[in-house]
Amino acid sequence: xxxxxxxxxxxxxxxxxxxxxxxxxxxxxxxxxxxxxxxxxxxxxxxxxxxxxxxxxxxxxxxxxxxxxxxxxxxxxxxxxxxxxxxxxxxxxxxxxxxxxxxxxxxxxxxxxxxxxxxxxxxxxxxxxxxxxxxxxxxxxxxxxxxxxxxxxxxxxxxxxxxxxxxxxxxxxxxxxxxxxxxxxxxxxxxxxxxxxxxxxxxxxxxxxxxxxxxxxxxxxxxxxxxxxxxxxxxxxxxxxxxxxxxxxxxxxxxxxxxxxxxxxxxxxxxx
Amino acid sequence: xxxxxxxxxxxxxxxxxxxxxxxxxxxxxxxxxxxxxxxxxxxxxxxxxxxxxxxxxxxxxxxxxxxxxxxxxxxxxxxxxxxxxxxxxxxxxxxxxxxxxxxx
Amino acid sequence: xxxxxxxxxxxxxxxxxxxxxxxxxxxxxxxxxxxxxxxxxxxxxxxxxxxxxxxxxxxxxxxxxxxxxxxxxxxxxxxxxxxxxxxxxxxxxxxxxxxxxxxxxxxxxxxxxxxxxxxxxxxxxxxxxxxxxxxxxxxxxxxxxxxxxxxxxxx
Numbered sequence: 001x002x003x004x005x006x007x008x009x010x011x012x013x014x015x016x017x018x019x020x021x022x023x024x025x026x027x028x029x030x031x032x033x034x035x036x037x038x039x040x041x042x043x044x045x046x047x048x049x050x051x052x053x054x055x056x057x058x059x060x061x062x063x064x065x066x067x068x069x070x071x072x073x074x075x076x077x078x079x080x081x082x083x084x085x086x087x088x089x090x091x092x093x094x095x096x097x098x099x100x101x102x103x104x105x106x107x108x109x110x111x112x113x114x115x116x117x118x119x120x121x122x123x124x125x126x127x128x129x130x131x132x133x134x135x136x137x138x139x140x141x142x143x144x145x146x147x148x149x150x151x152x153x154x155x156x157x158x159x160x161x162x163x164x165x166x167x168x169x170x171x172x173x174x175x176x177x178x179x180x181x182x183x184x185x186x187x188x189x190x191x192x193x194x195x196x197x198x199x200x201x202x203x204x205x206x207x208x209x210x211x212x213x214x215x216x217x218x219x220x221x222x223x224x225x226x227x228x229x230x231x232x233x234x235x236x237x238x239x240x241x242x243x244x245x246x247x248x249x250x251x252x253x254x255x256x257x258x259x260x261x262x263x264x265x266x267x268x269x270x271x272x
Numbered sequence: 273x274x275x276x277x278x279x280x281x282x283x284x285x286x287x288x289x290x291x292x293x294x295x296x297x298x299x300x301x302x303x304x305x306x307x308x309x310x311x312x313x314x315x316x317x318x319x320x321x322x323x324x325x326x327x328x329x330x331x332x333x334x335x336x337x338x339x340x341x342x343x344x345x346x347x348x349x350x351x352x353x354x355x356x357x358x359x360x361x362x363x364x365x366x367x368x369x370x371x372x373x374x375x376x
Numbered sequence: 377x378x379x380x381x382x383x384x385x386x387x388x389x390x391x392x393x394x395x396x397x398x399x400x401x402x403x404x405x406x407x408x409x410x411x412x413x414x415x416x417x418x419x420x421x422x423x424x425x426x427x428x429x430x431x432x433x434x435x436x437x438x439x440x441x442x443x444x445x446x447x448x449x450x451x452x453x454x455x456x457x458x459x460x461x462x463x464x465x466x467x468x469x470x471x472x473x474x475x476x477x478x479x480x481x482x483x484x485x486x487x488x489x490x491x492x493x494x495x496x497x498x499x500x501x502x503x504x505x506x507x508x509x510x511x512x513x514x515x516x517x518x519x520x521x522x523x524x525x526x527x528x529x530x531x
Contacts, residue, residue, distance in 0.1 A: 030447065037445035040455040041496070044293045044342035048278050194449060194525050218453045219526065221297075221339050272449040272526070287490065300498070302476060317414070328489050334417040336472055336480035336497050338453045344494035345483075 031196055038270075047139060047216035047268035050131070050223035054140025057133055063113025072108035074101070074141065085145035086265050089254045091156040098162040100253045102227050103245035105137050124244040125231075126222045138225045139214045145265040150211065152257040159254065166255025169248060170200070179237040181252075192236075195272070200259055207263030210256050215269035223268060226253065274360070274368030281356050281374045288350030288374055290321060290329075292343045292358055300335040316341060319360045323350060352376040416479050422471060422506065425479050429469070434508060437462065437516035442507045444522050451499040451524040458493050458518075462511035465491035469510075474503035499524045 058069045058081070074084035075092065089100040095107055102124070109115045126132040154160045173180040181200075184190055188199045198209035213226040230249050231241055242249045275295035282289055294316065301313025319331040319341075328347040350356075352374055359369040419425035426434070443457040458468050468491070470480045480497045497505070499522060506519045 033445065033447040034449050037447055037449050037455075040443075040445050041453055044291060044344075044496075046293065046295070046340040048293065049275070049295050049340070052276075052278075194447075218450045221452070298498075300476075326488075327486055330484040330486075332414065332417070332482040334477055334479050334481060336475050336477060336499075338496040338498050342494075342496050344457075344492075345485075346490040346492060348488045348490070 045216055045270045047223045050136050050139040051143045054136035057137050063115040065114035067112045069108050081141055081144045083145050083148045085142045086148040086150050089250055091158045098158050100250045101138050103250055105134055106245050121244040125228045135225045139223050139268055142214050142267050147264050149264050150260045152261055162251045162254040163258055166251035169252045170255055175238045177238055206259040210260035211263050211266045212269035214267055215271045217271055274366050277370045279358055279372035281372050283350040283374050287346050287348055289346045294341045298337055298339045316360045316362045322357045350374050419478055422473050422478055431515045434515040434517040440507055440509050440518035442518040442520050444505045444520050447523045450526050453496050454499050454522055455496050456505055458507040460491040460509045464512040467510040468493050469508040471506040472499050472503050474501055
Protein backbone atom coordinates (compact mmCIF):
# COMPACT_ATOMS: atom_id res chain seq x y z
CA UNK A 1 0.00 0.00 0.00
CA UNK A 2 1.53 3.37 -0.98
CA UNK A 3 1.56 6.44 1.25
CA UNK A 4 -1.39 8.19 -0.36
CA UNK A 5 -3.52 5.07 0.05
CA UNK A 6 -2.50 4.80 3.68
CA UNK A 7 -3.53 8.42 4.22
CA UNK A 8 -6.79 7.77 2.47
CA UNK A 9 -7.42 4.73 4.63
CA UNK A 10 -6.66 6.65 7.84
CA UNK A 11 -9.01 9.39 6.70
CA UNK A 12 -11.73 6.85 5.94
CA UNK A 13 -11.25 5.17 9.29
CA UNK A 14 -11.46 8.52 11.08
CA UNK A 15 -14.61 9.45 9.20
CA UNK A 16 -16.11 6.03 9.72
CA UNK A 17 -16.21 6.51 13.48
CA UNK A 18 -18.78 9.25 12.97
CA UNK A 19 -20.95 7.13 10.72
CA UNK A 20 -21.01 6.40 7.03
CA UNK A 21 -18.55 7.57 4.44
CA UNK A 22 -19.08 8.27 0.78
CA UNK A 23 -16.60 6.18 -1.16
CA UNK A 24 -13.84 8.18 -2.81
CA UNK A 25 -13.45 8.10 -6.58
CA UNK A 26 -11.09 5.42 -7.84
CA UNK A 27 -11.63 3.08 -4.90
CA UNK A 28 -13.78 0.78 -7.00
CA UNK A 29 -10.89 -1.62 -7.42
CA UNK A 30 -10.73 -2.26 -3.66
CA UNK A 31 -14.41 -3.15 -3.75
CA UNK A 32 -13.61 -5.54 -6.58
CA UNK A 33 -10.80 -7.08 -4.55
CA UNK A 34 -13.15 -7.53 -1.61
CA UNK A 35 -15.67 -9.13 -3.95
CA UNK A 36 -12.88 -11.50 -5.07
CA UNK A 37 -12.12 -12.33 -1.41
CA UNK A 38 -15.79 -13.00 -0.67
CA UNK A 39 -16.01 -15.28 -3.70
CA UNK A 40 -12.95 -17.22 -2.54
CA UNK A 41 -14.39 -17.88 0.94
CA UNK A 42 -17.93 -18.67 -0.22
CA UNK A 43 -17.41 -22.44 -0.25
CA UNK A 44 -17.22 -24.33 3.03
CA UNK A 45 -19.55 -22.21 5.17
CA UNK A 46 -19.43 -22.95 8.93
CA UNK A 47 -23.09 -21.79 9.07
CA UNK A 48 -23.79 -25.38 7.93
CA UNK A 49 -23.03 -26.50 11.48
CA UNK A 50 -25.63 -24.10 12.90
CA UNK A 51 -28.14 -25.44 10.35
CA UNK A 52 -27.37 -28.98 11.49
CA UNK A 53 -27.80 -27.93 15.12
CA UNK A 54 -31.12 -26.24 14.30
CA UNK A 55 -32.38 -29.29 12.41
CA UNK A 56 -31.59 -31.50 15.37
CA UNK A 57 -33.44 -29.11 17.71
CA UNK A 58 -36.41 -29.06 15.34
CA UNK A 59 -36.67 -32.86 15.38
CA UNK A 60 -35.86 -33.49 19.04
CA UNK A 61 -38.61 -33.61 21.66
CA UNK A 62 -38.13 -30.77 24.13
CA UNK A 63 -39.80 -28.33 26.51
CA UNK A 64 -42.16 -29.23 29.38
CA UNK A 65 -44.50 -30.97 26.89
CA UNK A 66 -41.65 -33.04 25.46
CA UNK A 67 -42.75 -32.36 21.89
CA UNK A 68 -40.80 -31.72 18.72
CA UNK A 69 -41.39 -28.69 16.51
CA UNK A 70 -42.27 -30.89 13.54
CA UNK A 71 -45.93 -29.80 13.73
CA UNK A 72 -45.04 -26.11 13.76
CA UNK A 73 -46.96 -24.14 11.13
CA UNK A 74 -44.61 -21.60 9.59
CA UNK A 75 -47.32 -20.44 7.18
CA UNK A 76 -47.33 -23.22 4.61
CA UNK A 77 -49.10 -25.75 6.83
CA UNK A 78 -48.11 -27.75 9.90
CA UNK A 79 -44.60 -29.13 9.54
CA UNK A 80 -43.80 -27.53 6.17
CA UNK A 81 -40.32 -26.04 6.44
CA UNK A 82 -39.26 -26.00 2.80
CA UNK A 83 -39.88 -22.57 1.29
CA UNK A 84 -41.49 -21.18 4.45
CA UNK A 85 -38.83 -18.53 5.03
CA UNK A 86 -39.22 -17.13 1.51
CA UNK A 87 -42.80 -16.13 2.43
CA UNK A 88 -42.12 -14.65 5.86
CA UNK A 89 -43.15 -12.40 7.55
CA UNK A 90 -46.85 -13.12 7.02
CA UNK A 91 -50.20 -12.82 8.79
CA UNK A 92 -51.15 -15.79 11.01
CA UNK A 93 -54.78 -16.36 11.84
CA UNK A 94 -54.17 -18.33 15.05
CA UNK A 95 -52.21 -15.55 16.71
CA UNK A 96 -53.96 -12.75 14.77
CA UNK A 97 -50.55 -11.23 14.19
CA UNK A 98 -48.04 -10.61 11.47
CA UNK A 99 -45.02 -12.70 12.46
CA UNK A 100 -41.49 -13.06 11.19
CA UNK A 101 -39.54 -16.30 11.46
CA UNK A 102 -38.21 -15.76 14.97
CA UNK A 103 -41.50 -14.59 16.49
CA UNK A 104 -43.27 -17.53 14.85
CA UNK A 105 -40.69 -19.95 16.26
CA UNK A 106 -41.34 -18.40 19.64
CA UNK A 107 -45.07 -19.14 19.21
CA UNK A 108 -44.38 -22.77 18.25
CA UNK A 109 -41.92 -23.31 21.08
CA UNK A 110 -44.51 -21.98 23.56
CA UNK A 111 -47.62 -23.70 22.19
CA UNK A 112 -46.14 -27.05 21.07
CA UNK A 113 -43.35 -27.50 23.59
CA UNK A 114 -44.78 -25.48 26.48
CA UNK A 115 -41.60 -23.43 26.86
CA UNK A 116 -41.79 -19.96 28.32
CA UNK A 117 -41.41 -17.28 25.66
CA UNK A 118 -39.60 -15.07 28.18
CA UNK A 119 -37.02 -17.77 28.88
CA UNK A 120 -36.39 -18.32 25.17
CA UNK A 121 -36.19 -14.61 24.46
CA UNK A 122 -33.64 -14.29 27.26
CA UNK A 123 -31.03 -15.84 24.99
CA UNK A 124 -32.05 -14.80 21.51
CA UNK A 125 -28.51 -14.74 20.11
CA UNK A 126 -25.49 -17.02 20.24
CA UNK A 127 -22.41 -16.06 22.18
CA UNK A 128 -18.91 -17.47 22.01
CA UNK A 129 -19.68 -19.55 25.10
CA UNK A 130 -23.28 -20.56 24.43
CA UNK A 131 -25.19 -21.14 21.19
CA UNK A 132 -28.79 -19.89 21.05
CA UNK A 133 -31.44 -22.50 20.28
CA UNK A 134 -33.87 -20.11 18.61
CA UNK A 135 -31.06 -18.66 16.51
CA UNK A 136 -29.97 -22.14 15.32
CA UNK A 137 -33.60 -23.04 14.57
CA UNK A 138 -33.88 -19.86 12.49
CA UNK A 139 -30.71 -20.79 10.58
CA UNK A 140 -32.13 -24.24 9.82
CA UNK A 141 -35.54 -22.99 8.68
CA UNK A 142 -34.02 -20.21 6.56
CA UNK A 143 -31.62 -22.68 4.95
CA UNK A 144 -34.61 -24.76 3.81
CA UNK A 145 -35.56 -21.88 1.48
CA UNK A 146 -32.21 -21.81 -0.31
CA UNK A 147 -32.77 -21.24 -4.02
CA UNK A 148 -36.45 -20.42 -3.54
CA UNK A 149 -37.69 -17.05 -4.76
CA UNK A 150 -38.68 -14.52 -2.11
CA UNK A 151 -42.46 -14.03 -2.30
CA UNK A 152 -43.61 -12.07 0.73
CA UNK A 153 -47.25 -11.02 0.54
CA UNK A 154 -48.77 -7.66 1.49
CA UNK A 155 -52.29 -8.72 0.40
CA UNK A 156 -53.73 -9.05 3.89
CA UNK A 157 -54.52 -5.63 5.40
CA UNK A 158 -52.41 -6.47 8.45
CA UNK A 159 -49.47 -7.37 6.18
CA UNK A 160 -49.88 -4.12 4.28
CA UNK A 161 -50.00 -2.25 7.58
CA UNK A 162 -46.82 -3.97 8.83
CA UNK A 163 -45.07 -3.05 5.57
CA UNK A 164 -46.08 0.60 5.87
CA UNK A 165 -45.01 0.84 9.51
CA UNK A 166 -41.74 -0.90 8.64
CA UNK A 167 -41.12 1.67 5.93
CA UNK A 168 -41.74 4.49 8.45
CA UNK A 169 -39.29 2.89 10.91
CA UNK A 170 -36.70 2.56 8.14
CA UNK A 171 -36.91 6.29 7.52
CA UNK A 172 -37.45 7.38 11.14
CA UNK A 173 -34.63 9.63 12.35
CA UNK A 174 -33.93 9.61 16.07
CA UNK A 175 -31.32 8.86 18.69
CA UNK A 176 -28.37 10.98 19.84
CA UNK A 177 -27.01 11.17 16.24
CA UNK A 178 -30.37 11.79 14.57
CA UNK A 179 -29.87 8.64 12.48
CA UNK A 180 -32.31 6.50 10.54
CA UNK A 181 -31.74 3.20 8.75
CA UNK A 182 -32.09 5.24 5.57
CA UNK A 183 -29.16 7.48 6.55
CA UNK A 184 -26.83 4.67 5.47
CA UNK A 185 -29.10 2.41 3.43
CA UNK A 186 -30.91 4.70 0.97
CA UNK A 187 -27.92 6.11 -0.91
CA UNK A 188 -25.50 4.38 -3.25
CA UNK A 189 -21.71 4.30 -2.83
CA UNK A 190 -21.84 4.66 0.93
CA UNK A 191 -19.71 2.56 3.17
CA UNK A 192 -18.52 1.96 6.70
CA UNK A 193 -14.76 1.38 6.66
CA UNK A 194 -14.22 -1.09 3.78
CA UNK A 195 -17.80 -2.35 3.56
CA UNK A 196 -20.05 -1.02 0.83
CA UNK A 197 -23.54 -0.55 2.26
CA UNK A 198 -26.59 -1.78 0.36
CA UNK A 199 -29.01 0.86 -0.90
CA UNK A 200 -32.49 -0.47 -0.19
CA UNK A 201 -34.00 1.84 -2.79
CA UNK A 202 -32.25 -0.27 -5.42
CA UNK A 203 -33.96 -3.63 -5.81
CA UNK A 204 -30.81 -5.55 -6.70
CA UNK A 205 -28.98 -4.21 -3.61
CA UNK A 206 -31.91 -4.92 -1.32
CA UNK A 207 -32.26 -8.44 -2.68
CA UNK A 208 -28.56 -9.23 -2.32
CA UNK A 209 -28.51 -7.95 1.26
CA UNK A 210 -31.70 -9.55 2.54
CA UNK A 211 -31.20 -12.95 0.95
CA UNK A 212 -27.73 -13.43 2.48
CA UNK A 213 -28.91 -13.51 6.13
CA UNK A 214 -28.64 -15.46 8.43
CA UNK A 215 -24.89 -15.53 7.96
CA UNK A 216 -21.70 -16.82 9.52
CA UNK A 217 -19.65 -13.83 10.63
CA UNK A 218 -15.97 -14.61 10.26
CA UNK A 219 -15.01 -11.77 12.63
CA UNK A 220 -17.17 -13.25 15.40
CA UNK A 221 -16.89 -16.93 14.54
CA UNK A 222 -20.66 -17.24 14.96
CA UNK A 223 -23.74 -17.66 12.79
CA UNK A 224 -25.96 -14.61 13.12
CA UNK A 225 -29.72 -14.34 12.59
CA UNK A 226 -31.55 -11.59 10.73
CA UNK A 227 -32.95 -10.25 14.00
CA UNK A 228 -29.36 -9.96 15.28
CA UNK A 229 -28.47 -8.06 12.10
CA UNK A 230 -31.27 -5.56 12.74
CA UNK A 231 -30.31 -5.14 16.39
CA UNK A 232 -26.73 -4.41 15.36
CA UNK A 233 -27.95 -1.70 12.97
CA UNK A 234 -29.88 -0.10 15.82
CA UNK A 235 -26.83 -0.35 18.05
CA UNK A 236 -24.70 1.40 15.43
CA UNK A 237 -27.32 4.14 15.21
CA UNK A 238 -27.13 4.46 19.02
CA UNK A 239 -30.77 3.52 19.33
CA UNK A 240 -31.95 1.49 22.31
CA UNK A 241 -31.79 -2.22 21.45
CA UNK A 242 -35.20 -3.44 20.27
CA UNK A 243 -36.99 -6.10 22.29
CA UNK A 244 -36.59 -9.58 20.76
CA UNK A 245 -39.43 -10.45 18.37
CA UNK A 246 -41.05 -7.05 18.97
CA UNK A 247 -43.60 -5.63 16.52
CA UNK A 248 -41.15 -2.93 15.47
CA UNK A 249 -38.57 -5.48 14.29
CA UNK A 250 -41.24 -7.61 12.61
CA UNK A 251 -42.59 -4.61 10.69
CA UNK A 252 -39.11 -3.50 9.68
CA UNK A 253 -38.34 -7.05 8.55
CA UNK A 254 -41.58 -7.01 6.53
CA UNK A 255 -40.49 -3.85 4.71
CA UNK A 256 -37.01 -5.26 3.98
CA UNK A 257 -38.27 -8.72 2.99
CA UNK A 258 -40.78 -7.26 0.52
CA UNK A 259 -38.02 -5.16 -1.04
CA UNK A 260 -36.16 -8.43 -1.71
CA UNK A 261 -39.13 -10.12 -3.43
CA UNK A 262 -38.33 -11.91 -6.67
CA UNK A 263 -34.78 -12.89 -5.74
CA UNK A 264 -33.82 -16.46 -4.88
CA UNK A 265 -32.98 -16.84 -1.21
CA UNK A 266 -29.23 -17.47 -0.99
CA UNK A 267 -28.56 -17.85 2.74
CA UNK A 268 -27.14 -18.81 5.10
CA UNK A 269 -24.35 -16.49 3.98
CA UNK A 270 -20.70 -16.13 4.90
CA UNK A 271 -19.47 -12.67 5.78
CA UNK A 272 -16.35 -10.83 6.97
CA UNK B 273 -15.26 -36.06 21.60
CA UNK B 274 -15.23 -33.36 18.99
CA UNK B 275 -18.19 -32.22 16.95
CA UNK B 276 -18.98 -33.80 13.57
CA UNK B 277 -17.25 -32.72 10.39
CA UNK B 278 -18.95 -32.03 7.13
CA UNK B 279 -17.32 -34.02 4.35
CA UNK B 280 -18.16 -33.96 0.67
CA UNK B 281 -16.37 -36.32 -1.69
CA UNK B 282 -17.20 -36.41 -5.38
CA UNK B 283 -15.57 -38.46 -8.13
CA UNK B 284 -15.18 -37.11 -11.65
CA UNK B 285 -13.04 -38.54 -14.47
CA UNK B 286 -11.30 -40.94 -12.09
CA UNK B 287 -10.32 -38.25 -9.57
CA UNK B 288 -12.06 -37.80 -6.21
CA UNK B 289 -12.28 -34.28 -4.83
CA UNK B 290 -12.67 -34.11 -1.05
CA UNK B 291 -13.92 -31.03 0.80
CA UNK B 292 -13.73 -31.14 4.59
CA UNK B 293 -15.13 -28.61 7.04
CA UNK B 294 -14.20 -29.31 10.66
CA UNK B 295 -15.77 -27.80 13.79
CA UNK B 296 -13.00 -26.53 16.00
CA UNK B 297 -12.18 -23.31 17.86
CA UNK B 298 -8.51 -23.31 16.76
CA UNK B 299 -7.44 -21.03 19.63
CA UNK B 300 -3.99 -19.56 19.05
CA UNK B 301 -3.16 -19.27 22.76
CA UNK B 302 -2.46 -15.57 22.15
CA UNK B 303 -6.01 -14.24 22.34
CA UNK B 304 -7.48 -12.64 25.45
CA UNK B 305 -11.08 -13.12 26.52
CA UNK B 306 -13.48 -10.37 27.64
CA UNK B 307 -11.94 -10.41 31.15
CA UNK B 308 -8.43 -9.97 29.79
CA UNK B 309 -7.38 -13.54 30.58
CA UNK B 310 -5.33 -15.42 27.99
CA UNK B 311 -7.37 -18.12 26.23
CA UNK B 312 -5.21 -21.27 26.23
CA UNK B 313 -4.03 -22.70 22.91
CA UNK B 314 -6.46 -25.31 21.60
CA UNK B 315 -6.10 -26.45 18.03
CA UNK B 316 -6.15 -29.48 15.77
CA UNK B 317 -2.61 -30.78 15.31
CA UNK B 318 -3.08 -33.72 12.96
CA UNK B 319 -5.53 -34.71 10.24
CA UNK B 320 -5.63 -37.90 8.25
CA UNK B 321 -7.86 -38.97 5.36
CA UNK B 322 -8.11 -42.63 4.43
CA UNK B 323 -9.70 -44.39 1.50
CA UNK B 324 -9.94 -48.20 1.50
CA UNK B 325 -7.23 -48.52 4.12
CA UNK B 326 -4.87 -46.28 2.18
CA UNK B 327 -3.87 -42.83 3.45
CA UNK B 328 -4.74 -40.22 0.84
CA UNK B 329 -3.76 -37.14 2.85
CA UNK B 330 -1.96 -36.40 6.08
CA UNK B 331 -1.70 -32.92 7.55
CA UNK B 332 -0.13 -31.18 10.53
CA UNK B 333 -1.74 -27.93 11.66
CA UNK B 334 -0.32 -25.06 13.67
CA UNK B 335 -2.22 -22.23 15.40
CA UNK B 336 -2.50 -20.21 12.18
CA UNK B 337 -5.18 -22.41 10.62
CA UNK B 338 -8.57 -20.64 10.79
CA UNK B 339 -11.37 -21.54 13.19
CA UNK B 340 -13.53 -24.31 11.69
CA UNK B 341 -10.74 -25.54 9.38
CA UNK B 342 -11.52 -26.13 5.73
CA UNK B 343 -9.55 -28.40 3.39
CA UNK B 344 -9.87 -29.34 -0.25
CA UNK B 345 -7.70 -32.02 -1.86
CA UNK B 346 -7.91 -34.57 -4.68
CA UNK B 347 -6.76 -38.14 -5.12
CA UNK B 348 -6.76 -40.54 -8.06
CA UNK B 349 -9.35 -43.29 -7.83
CA UNK B 350 -12.56 -43.58 -5.89
CA UNK B 351 -15.98 -44.69 -7.03
CA UNK B 352 -19.49 -43.60 -6.15
CA UNK B 353 -20.76 -45.41 -3.06
CA UNK B 354 -17.33 -46.08 -1.59
CA UNK B 355 -16.38 -44.75 1.84
CA UNK B 356 -13.77 -42.27 2.94
CA UNK B 357 -12.71 -41.64 6.55
CA UNK B 358 -11.34 -38.40 7.95
CA UNK B 359 -9.91 -38.17 11.47
CA UNK B 360 -8.33 -35.41 13.53
CA UNK B 361 -6.71 -35.05 16.91
CA UNK B 362 -6.09 -31.78 18.79
CA UNK B 363 -3.44 -30.60 21.24
CA UNK B 364 -5.64 -31.58 24.21
CA UNK B 365 -5.95 -35.13 22.88
CA UNK B 366 -9.55 -34.72 21.77
CA UNK B 367 -10.41 -36.71 18.65
CA UNK B 368 -12.99 -36.98 15.95
CA UNK B 369 -13.52 -39.35 13.06
CA UNK B 370 -16.22 -39.18 10.40
CA UNK B 371 -17.03 -41.23 7.36
CA UNK B 372 -18.36 -39.97 4.03
CA UNK B 373 -19.71 -41.71 0.97
CA UNK B 374 -18.22 -40.76 -2.37
CA UNK B 375 -20.79 -39.43 -4.84
CA UNK B 376 -20.64 -39.29 -8.61
CA UNK C 377 -27.33 -36.50 18.76
CA UNK C 378 -30.13 -37.96 16.73
CA UNK C 379 -29.69 -35.88 13.66
CA UNK C 380 -29.81 -37.70 10.41
CA UNK C 381 -26.84 -36.42 8.50
CA UNK C 382 -26.91 -38.90 5.66
CA UNK C 383 -28.01 -36.28 3.22
CA UNK C 384 -24.97 -34.25 4.15
CA UNK C 385 -22.76 -37.23 3.44
CA UNK C 386 -21.67 -37.26 7.05
CA UNK C 387 -21.78 -40.47 8.98
CA UNK C 388 -21.20 -40.59 12.66
CA UNK C 389 -18.69 -43.03 14.01
CA UNK C 390 -21.29 -44.28 16.46
CA UNK C 391 -20.83 -44.66 20.20
CA UNK C 392 -17.54 -44.11 21.96
CA UNK C 393 -16.61 -47.79 21.73
CA UNK C 394 -17.21 -47.69 18.00
CA UNK C 395 -15.19 -44.54 17.76
CA UNK C 396 -12.23 -46.06 19.57
CA UNK C 397 -12.37 -49.09 17.34
CA UNK C 398 -12.45 -46.86 14.28
CA UNK C 399 -9.44 -44.89 15.50
CA UNK C 400 -7.53 -48.07 16.13
CA UNK C 401 -8.37 -49.40 12.69
CA UNK C 402 -7.42 -46.28 10.79
CA UNK C 403 -4.36 -45.63 12.96
CA UNK C 404 -5.07 -41.93 13.29
CA UNK C 405 -1.49 -40.77 13.58
CA UNK C 406 1.23 -42.73 11.89
CA UNK C 407 4.34 -43.25 14.02
CA UNK C 408 6.48 -41.37 11.53
CA UNK C 409 4.37 -38.25 11.90
CA UNK C 410 3.81 -38.53 15.64
CA UNK C 411 7.55 -38.58 16.19
CA UNK C 412 8.02 -36.24 13.29
CA UNK C 413 9.29 -32.78 13.66
CA UNK C 414 6.72 -30.38 15.09
CA UNK C 415 9.43 -28.01 16.25
CA UNK C 416 9.06 -25.91 13.11
CA UNK C 417 5.54 -24.96 14.29
CA UNK C 418 7.15 -22.90 17.07
CA UNK C 419 9.52 -21.06 14.72
CA UNK C 420 9.22 -17.27 14.90
CA UNK C 421 10.78 -16.51 11.52
CA UNK C 422 10.97 -18.02 8.06
CA UNK C 423 14.71 -18.62 8.41
CA UNK C 424 14.23 -20.45 11.69
CA UNK C 425 11.34 -22.54 10.33
CA UNK C 426 13.21 -23.54 7.17
CA UNK C 427 16.31 -24.44 9.13
CA UNK C 428 14.28 -26.60 11.54
CA UNK C 429 12.71 -28.32 8.56
CA UNK C 430 16.15 -28.93 7.07
CA UNK C 431 15.47 -26.79 4.05
CA UNK C 432 18.36 -24.96 2.41
CA UNK C 433 17.21 -21.78 0.62
CA UNK C 434 14.39 -23.05 -1.55
CA UNK C 435 14.25 -22.05 -5.21
CA UNK C 436 11.41 -19.83 -6.39
CA UNK C 437 9.36 -21.82 -8.85
CA UNK C 438 6.85 -20.87 -11.54
CA UNK C 439 5.56 -24.42 -11.33
CA UNK C 440 3.79 -23.51 -8.08
CA UNK C 441 0.52 -21.65 -8.45
CA UNK C 442 -0.29 -19.91 -5.15
CA UNK C 443 -3.76 -18.35 -5.06
CA UNK C 444 -4.58 -15.89 -2.29
CA UNK C 445 -6.83 -12.82 -2.23
CA UNK C 446 -5.09 -9.46 -2.79
CA UNK C 447 -7.08 -8.05 0.13
CA UNK C 448 -8.52 -10.07 2.99
CA UNK C 449 -11.58 -8.41 4.46
CA UNK C 450 -10.87 -10.28 7.66
CA UNK C 451 -7.55 -11.80 8.65
CA UNK C 452 -9.33 -14.54 10.60
CA UNK C 453 -10.09 -16.31 7.34
CA UNK C 454 -7.68 -16.00 4.43
CA UNK C 455 -8.22 -18.60 1.70
CA UNK C 456 -5.01 -20.17 0.37
CA UNK C 457 -4.78 -22.53 -2.56
CA UNK C 458 -1.58 -24.21 -3.77
CA UNK C 459 -1.32 -26.15 -7.01
CA UNK C 460 1.98 -27.50 -8.30
CA UNK C 461 2.94 -29.01 -11.63
CA UNK C 462 6.31 -30.24 -10.31
CA UNK C 463 6.78 -34.00 -10.63
CA UNK C 464 6.65 -36.24 -7.55
CA UNK C 465 5.32 -33.79 -4.98
CA UNK C 466 5.56 -35.26 -1.47
CA UNK C 467 4.75 -32.29 0.73
CA UNK C 468 3.19 -28.81 0.63
CA UNK C 469 3.72 -26.40 3.54
CA UNK C 470 2.07 -23.02 4.06
CA UNK C 471 3.63 -20.13 5.98
CA UNK C 472 2.58 -16.60 6.96
CA UNK C 473 5.84 -14.69 7.40
CA UNK C 474 4.58 -12.11 9.92
CA UNK C 475 2.50 -14.36 12.18
CA UNK C 476 3.92 -15.07 15.66
CA UNK C 477 4.43 -18.69 14.55
CA UNK C 478 5.17 -18.62 10.86
CA UNK C 479 4.35 -22.22 9.88
CA UNK C 480 0.59 -22.73 9.40
CA UNK C 481 0.43 -26.30 8.07
CA UNK C 482 2.25 -29.22 6.50
CA UNK C 483 0.43 -31.46 4.03
CA UNK C 484 1.84 -34.84 3.06
CA UNK C 485 0.77 -36.22 -0.30
CA UNK C 486 1.14 -39.96 -0.79
CA UNK C 487 1.42 -41.28 -4.36
CA UNK C 488 -1.93 -40.95 -6.13
CA UNK C 489 -2.85 -37.76 -4.28
CA UNK C 490 -2.76 -34.71 -6.55
CA UNK C 491 -0.32 -31.86 -5.94
CA UNK C 492 -2.88 -29.38 -4.68
CA UNK C 493 -4.36 -28.18 -1.42
CA UNK C 494 -6.85 -25.51 -0.41
CA UNK C 495 -7.20 -24.27 3.16
CA UNK C 496 -7.75 -21.11 5.22
CA UNK C 497 -5.24 -19.36 7.45
CA UNK C 498 -5.31 -16.59 10.05
CA UNK C 499 -3.23 -13.50 9.45
CA UNK C 500 -2.50 -10.95 12.18
CA UNK C 501 -1.49 -8.26 9.69
CA UNK C 502 -0.56 -7.64 6.06
CA UNK C 503 2.10 -10.25 5.25
CA UNK C 504 3.43 -12.70 2.70
CA UNK C 505 1.86 -16.10 2.33
CA UNK C 506 4.52 -18.60 1.30
CA UNK C 507 3.99 -22.02 -0.22
CA UNK C 508 6.84 -24.48 0.14
CA UNK C 509 6.68 -27.56 -2.05
CA UNK C 510 8.88 -30.63 -1.67
CA UNK C 511 9.13 -32.45 -4.98
CA UNK C 512 11.48 -35.33 -5.76
CA UNK C 513 13.40 -34.59 -2.56
CA UNK C 514 13.96 -30.90 -3.35
CA UNK C 515 12.24 -27.79 -1.98
CA UNK C 516 10.68 -25.01 -4.06
CA UNK C 517 8.73 -21.93 -3.02
CA UNK C 518 6.24 -19.29 -4.13
CA UNK C 519 5.18 -16.18 -2.24
CA UNK C 520 2.40 -13.59 -2.46
CA UNK C 521 1.42 -10.63 -0.32
CA UNK C 522 -2.04 -10.39 1.23
CA UNK C 523 -3.26 -7.05 2.55
CA UNK C 524 -5.28 -7.54 5.71
CA UNK C 525 -7.86 -4.91 6.63
CA UNK C 526 -8.72 -6.42 10.03
CA UNK C 527 -6.29 -8.64 11.92
CA UNK C 528 -7.36 -12.19 12.54
CA UNK C 529 -5.68 -13.09 15.81
CA UNK C 530 -7.54 -10.84 18.24
CA UNK C 531 -11.17 -10.84 19.31
